[in-house]
Amino acid sequence: MKADPTAVASGMHFIDGNEACGEGAIAAGCRFVAGYPITPSTEVVENIARRFPKIGGLFIQMEDEIASSTCVQGAVWAGLKAMTVTSGPGISLMMEHVGLAAITECPTVFVNVQRGGPSTGLPTLPAQQDVMQARWGSHGDYEVIAVAPSSPQECFDHVITCFNLAEKYRCPVFFMMDETVGHMLGKVKIPPADEIEVVERVYTKRPPGEYLPYKIYDGDQPEMVRVGMGHRIHSTGLTHDERGYPDMNAEAQDKMVRRLCSKINDHVDEISIAESDQVEGSDVTIVSYGITSRVVAYAVDLLREQGLKIGRVRLVTLWPFNEKLIKDVAQNTKSIIVAEMNLGQMVHEVERVVAGKVPVHLIGHAGGAMIELQTIMDKIKEVAS
Amino acid sequence: MEKLNVFASRLLPTEDFVCSGHRACQGCAEVLAMRMVHKELGRNTIAASATGCMEIITSPYPETAWRIPWIHVAFENPASVASGIEAGYKALMRKGRYPRRKINFVGYGGDGATADIGLQFVSGAMERGHDMIYVCYDNEAYMNTGIQRSSATPFGASTTTSPAGKVSIGQQTWKKNVPEIMAAHNIPYVATVSPSYPFDLNRKVRKAADVEGPAYLHVYSACPTGWRMRPELAVQIGRLAVETGVFPLYEVENGKYTITQPISEFRTLRDYLKLQGRFRHLTDDVIDDIEARLRAEYRLLEAKVRMTHEEEV
Numbered sequence: 001m002k003a004d005p006t007a008v009a010s011g012m013h014f015i016d017g018n019e020a021c022g023e024g025a026i027a028a029g030c031r032f033v034a035g036y037p038i039t040p041s042t043e044v045v046e047n048i049a050r051r052f053p054k055i056g057g058l059f060i061q062m063e064d065e066i067a068s069s070t071c072v073q074g075a076v077w078a079g080l081k082a083m084t085v086t087s088g089p090g091i092s093l094m095m096e097h098v099g100l101a102a103i104t105e106c107p108t109v110f111v112n113v114q115r116g117g118p119s120t121g122l123p124t125l126p127a128q129q130d131v132m133q134a135r136w137g138s139h140g141d142y143e144v145i146a147v148a149p150s151s152p153q154e155c156f157d158h159v160i161t162c163f164n165l166a167e168k169y170r171c172p173v174f175f176m177m178d179e180t181v182g183h184m185l186g187k188v189k190i191p192p193a194d195e196i197e198v199v200e201r202v203y204t205k206r207p208p209g210e211y212l213p214y215k216i217y218d219g220d221q222p223e224m225v226r227v228g229m230g231h232r233i234h235s236t237g238l239t240h241d242e243r244g245y246p247d248m249n250a251e252a253q254d255k256m257v258r259r260l261c262s263k264i265n266d267h268v269d270e271i272s273i274a275e276s277d278q279v280e281g282s283d284v285t286i287v288s289y290g291i292t293s294r295v296v297a298y299a300v301d302l303l304r305e306q307g308l309k310i311g312r313v314r315l316v317t318l319w320p321f322n323e324k325l326i327k328d329v330a331q332n333t334k335s336i337i338v339a340e341m342n343l344g345q346m347v348h349e350v351e352r353v354v355a356g357k358v359p360v361h362l363i364g365h366a367g368g369a370m371i372e373l374q375t376i377m378d379k380i381k382e383v384a385s
Numbered sequence: 386m387e388k389l390n391v392f393a394s395r396l397l398p399t400e401d402f403v404c405s406g407h408r409a410c411q412g413c414a415e416v417l418a419m420r421m422v423h424k425e426l427g428r429n430t431i432a433a434s435a436t437g438c439m440e441i442i443t444s445p446y447p448e449t450a451w452r453i454p455w456i457h458v459a460f461e462n463p464a465s466v467a468s469g470i471e472a473g474y475k476a477l478m479r480k481g482r483y484p485r486r487k488i489n490f491v492g493y494g495g496d497g498a499t500a501d502i503g504l505q506f507v508s509g510a511m512e513r514g515h516d517m518i519y520v521c522y523d524n525e526a527y528m529n530t531g532i533q534r535s536s537a538t539p540f541g542a543s544t545t546t547s548p549a550g551k552v553s554i555g556q557q558t559w560k561k562n563v564p565e566i567m568a569a570h571n572i573p574y575v576a577t578v579s580p581s582y583p584f585d586l587n588r589k590v591r592k593a594a595d596v597e598g599p600a601y602l603h604v605y606s607a608c609p610t611g612w613r614m615r616p617e618l619a620v621q622i623g624r625l626a627v628e629t630g631v632f633p634l635y636e637v638e639n640g641k642y643t644i645t646q647p648i649s650e651f652r653t654l655r656d657y658l659k660l661q662g663r664f665r666h667l668t669d670d671v672i673d674d675i676e677a678r679l680r681a682e683y684r685l686l687e688a689k690v691r692m693t694h695e696e697e698v
Contacts, residue, residue, distance in 0.1 A: 036502070037533035037546065046533070046545045053552035061534055061546045064461065064502035089459060119459065120436055 001200045003027045005193035007055040013188045017155035017181040018043035020188045021111060022051065024159035025083055027196050030109070031057040032082040034071035036064055039123040040179040041087040041113035048085075069094035073106045077235060079226030081163055081201070083109035087179075088117055091130060092137075098172045099138030102260055104235050105214070105222060107166035107173075107201070111159070114178040116367035126179035127367025128290055128341040132348075134174040135319050141257050143264035145271060146174040146319040148290035152186035158273075158316065164199035165271060169263055170221045176318060178341070180291045180370060201226075208232065214256075215242040220263060264320050272322040276329070278304075279311030283384045285333040287326070287350060289315040292339050292371055299376040308384055318346070326353040335383050339363040339376055359383075397587065398424050407450040408442040412616020414623060415439060415522045415606035418580035419493070422520060422604070425590040426489045428453060433467040435494030435503060436460040438529045439522060460494075461502040464510035464519050467492030471515045489594050490517040495606075496537035497527045500561045511570040511599045518593045518600045521563060524608035532611045536561040539631075540678075541671060542663045544611075549666040559678070567601040568637045574600035576636035576645075581605075581623025585634055585645050592638070605632045613662020622660060629657040630679045633686055642689040654679065 008027045015023070022044050025033070033052070035045040045059060052059045058075075062068040065086050072082035086094060091112045101108040114130050116122030134146045145165050149158045159175050166173040204211050204223035213233040214222045222242075225231040234244035239256055241247040264271070277300075279285050288296040293314040300312045311333050315322065326349075329336065335358050338347040347362045354360055363379050365371045402423040409416040419439055423430065431454045434440045440457050443450035458466045471490040477483045492510065494503055499521035507519055526544050527533040534547040538556045543549035547556040568575045573596040576589040586604075593600035607623055609616040626632040627646050631654070634646040654676040658664040667675075 037497075037527045037530040039530050042530050042533065042545075046531075049546045050548050050550070053550065059546070063500075063504070063536060120457070 001198045003193040003196035003198050004029065008190060008193040008196065010190050010192045013190060014185060015152060015188050016043065016183050016185050017149070017152040017177060018113065018183065019047045020152045020155040021085075021159050021175070021177065021182070022047040023188070023190060024156040025109070025163065026051060026055065026057070027156070027190065027193070027198075028081065028160040028163035029198050029200070030081045030083050030163060031055075032072065032075040032080040033057070033059045033085065034062050034068040034075070034082070035059070035085045036062055036068050036090060038065075038087045038090045040115055040182050041085050041090075041111065043182070044085040044111060044113070065090040065093040066097070069097035069110070070100070072108055073097065073101055073104070076106050076108055077226070079228070081107075081167070083111055083163075085111040085113070087113045088115045088121055088123065089119065091133065095133070095137040098144065099140055099142060100237050101172040102138065102142035102144065103237055103239075103256075105170040105260070107170050109159070109162045109166055109173050109175060111175040111177065113182040114176060122368050124179065125368040126291065126341060126370065128176075128178055128292065129345070129367055130176065131318055131340070131342065131345045134176060141261060143261045144172050144174060144319055145169065145264065145317070146176050147273070147316060148176040148318050149181055149316075150290055150293050150314070151181065152184055152188045155181060156188050156190060160196065160198070161273070164197070167199045167201050168221075169267070169271070170224075171260075171264060174319070176290060178291050203229065204231070212242045213244040214240065220267075268320045268322060268324070271317060271320060272325070273316035274322055274325055275312075275314040275316070276325065277312045278309075279313065279329050280332045282309045282311035282333045284308075284335050284337060284380055285311030285313060285329050286337045286339060286376070286380060287313045287315065287329070287346070288339040289318060289346065292341055295371055295373055296339050296376055299373055299380065303377060303380055308380070310380060310384070315346070321349050321353070323353045326350055330354045330357045333358060335359045335361065337361045337363060337379060337383055339371055341365045341367050341371060398427065400424070400428070402426070402428065402430065402452045403443065404450045404452060406448065408445065409438070410610045410616070412607075412609040412619040414580050414619040415524050415604075415608060416442065417619070418522060418578070418586070418604045418606055421580055421583060421586055422590050422602070423453070425587050426491065426594055429487060430489040430491055431470055432456070432491045432493060433458055433463040433470065435463040435498035436529070437495040437498055438524070439493065439495070441529055460498055462506045463492035463494050463498065464503060464507040467517050467519070468510045468513060468515045471517045475516075490515070491520060492517060493520040493522060495528070496521060496523040496525060497535045499523075500537045500563050501535050504566075507567070507601075508570065511567055511572050511601065514572075514598050516598055518602065520602045520604060522604045522606045524606040524611060525560070526608075526611050528608050528611040537563065540675060541667050543666060544663070554671065555663070555666065564601065564603045564637075571640065572599045572601060573597065573639055574636070576601075577603045577605070577632065577634050579605040579623045579627060579632060579634060581620050582627065582634060582646060589636060589645075592636070611663070613665075614660055618660055622657070625652065625657045625660070628652045629654045630683045631657055633683060635686060641693045642686065644686065644690055648683075651680070
């Protein structure tokens with residue numbers, strides 16, 4: 001499917017990441033946003049509030065984040081593509097409903113314009129501290145998808161990726177922006193609608209009597225229904241069987257939870273997006289994501305000019321974690337550095353996968369400012385020597 | 386309760402507990418109201434603050450405008466934290482660890498923190514009956530994050546998330562009546578106050594502090610920045626709000642309603658709306674509709690006054 005030409009703002013724009021994120025959501029077919037004002041994410045919904053009335057979308061400002069993250073799930077079941085947008089304390093409040101979206105297999109996009117935490121923390125300054133929260137924040141076993149953009153252009157491009165993945169895998173998807181990328185102005189090219197690939201929701205063609213909401217028929221995921229199709233379905237946050245009815249015992253739990261996890265874990269290759277550059281034969285490979293990866297790219301370029309052999313890996317998809325890629329890196333480099341705007345989150349995942357094969361170092365930062373170029377260059381030089 | 390019927394500006398306390406040097410915008414009537422509330426409450430007060438303008442402007446490290454113990458908590462829960470402080474203090478006083486004395490436990494937040502995200506927490510605190518005061522400083526939108534609508538934003542106001550334009554009139558819902566919600570908790574004291582009526586404010590704050598149990602104050606807080614208004618009009622707009630029936634000043638004392646600034650003849654609503662850019666797109670029919678509804682609400686309030694005083698007649 002292609003995007004709706006009447007809604008997409010095709011052309012060249014000079015906008016910030018937050019605005020680009022809203023435009024991307026519109027291009028992806030999102031017509032429902034529920035949100036709550038919170039710095040530094042508010043411009044996303046302010047743009048949506050201006051744009052939606054003209055294209056038949058609906059934005060509701062809810063009374064809090066708990067209401068926002070469940071309101072969007074109601075809209076999804078009603079038949080719309082929907083997202084909620086928040087930051088910091090807001091994403092913490094939404095955590096219960098990430099689990100709800102996971103267990104009900106409700107394709108919901110959670111945009112998190114990350115700021116420094118914990119608690120109120122640094123409302124106006126960036127961080128990448130919510131990476132593990134995105135993965136583990138709600139209770140129970142489940143899998144999510146998380147994507148981290150590094151430029152306004154990617155805020156447009158990859159929010160579309162998020163919507164497409166949400167529909168394809170019927171799971172909560174996090175768009176892990178941060179304050180810097182959200183407020184960074186840049187050139188954003190919005191292509192013509194017929195060049196934007198949009199994954200549409202798979203609605204069942206089975207008549208009401210023959211349809212079960214959580215049974216896998218032909219595809220990889222159960223088929224959805226929407227309001228007005230005539231099906232009566234039961235959607236619940238309790239452990240359920242294929243009929244959607246609560247079925248609370250160890251067997252049903254095992255079957256359901258394993259499927260929630262395997263539907264993501266078995267498709268890492270299809271989901272994962274990453275850049276890998278000159279890793280083979282390098283002395284050091286630096287792994288980063290989001291806004292930090294841009295400083296890293298510059299540092300790597302400068303050091304390569306000085307003759308250092310440095311590999312560079314950028315994770316666009318944070319979750320599911322691309323174990324194969326990192327294992328591969330560990331076999332082709334002498335040491336790994338993870339640079340991230342937190343005190344060490346993704347580095348644990350890298351260490352787990354590398355399993356001692358090569359040394360893994362961290363360039364950490366508590367948030368509030370970008371990691372400086374010099375800090376990254378110094379660490380690379382130190383590890384490389 | 387102490388009889389209080391003499392008012393004069395020279396009888397006001399001279400000491401301030403919310404001090405100058407804060408970072409509020411020019412013409413902020415919210416911080417003016419907060420200063421007056423705490424002037425009356427005095428030194429023996431502990432305040433729990435929601436996230437919002439009044440937190441941000443009074444507390445950027447290493448400065449503080451506060452001369453009383455003050456705690457900033459999350460956005461939604463100053464009422465819960467104030468409840469905890471009150472309950473903890475009470476327990477320690479009962480055990481004889483602290484001397485028994487009257488302390489004002491205050492939780493405060495803006496209209497977003499009170500009417501939206503914090504409503505259940507304010508409700509819980511009022512229901513549990515803590516001896517505390519909750520103050521809502523209502524500037525009718527999320528001003529701290531840049532003028533987004535709240536459920537306390539009046540009908541027709543343009544904000545960044547309820548923008549007025551060709552398709553939308555701006556805010557499409559009527560202002561949530563939080564003082565009435567609080568009155569429905571059957572707490573000893575609920576009042577609406579405005580810094581434009583300082584003696585009325587003073588008297589109500591004193592009553593709120595003196596009652597046993599929870600009290601709720603809803604403070605009209607003009608915001609020139611968010612309302613697109615000249616800052617020097619912040620006090621005048623508060624008087625116009627009362628005179629046009631937009632924000633009636635009343636109190637509910639043990640269930641009994643009293644209008645403390647009765648209006649015999651309303652000024653036209655246009656006098657109030659025309660000073661504020663957030664309403665400039667409103668057409669005559671819409672203004673007439675708003676005015677009709679305000680009159681109906683005022684009649685309902687008058688009826689409540691009559692009904693709750695009936696047995697005395």
